Amino acid sequence: MTARTESQHPTCPDCGWPLHRPPETLSRHRTSEGTVVYTRCVCGRVRAWLEPVGAIRLLGGA
Template structure:
């Protein structure tokens, strides 16, 4: 899977993007655990925590 480097701020409200504290939903995949969250402004975010137990990375903002 190819992903670009995540932005450091939400493109809607310019708040810093950090790994989520609260998860709206999530599930396991062949590449790791996918978690769906929302920024404080409501913008959806998709996080992937790889099976190698690396730090979570933002897939979509």
């Protein structure tokens, strides 16, 4: 179950930081599906995001 802020943006289940505002981008890689972005939360959790044309999808880490 993902925690929610008042504005209904998903937050990190470990520390509550908004997932749409990652403090650190570790790397970005173009793929045939779009761009995969690896980010690190303020608590240290690493997430992988897929940024296809027109949408963003969390791949792992939540």
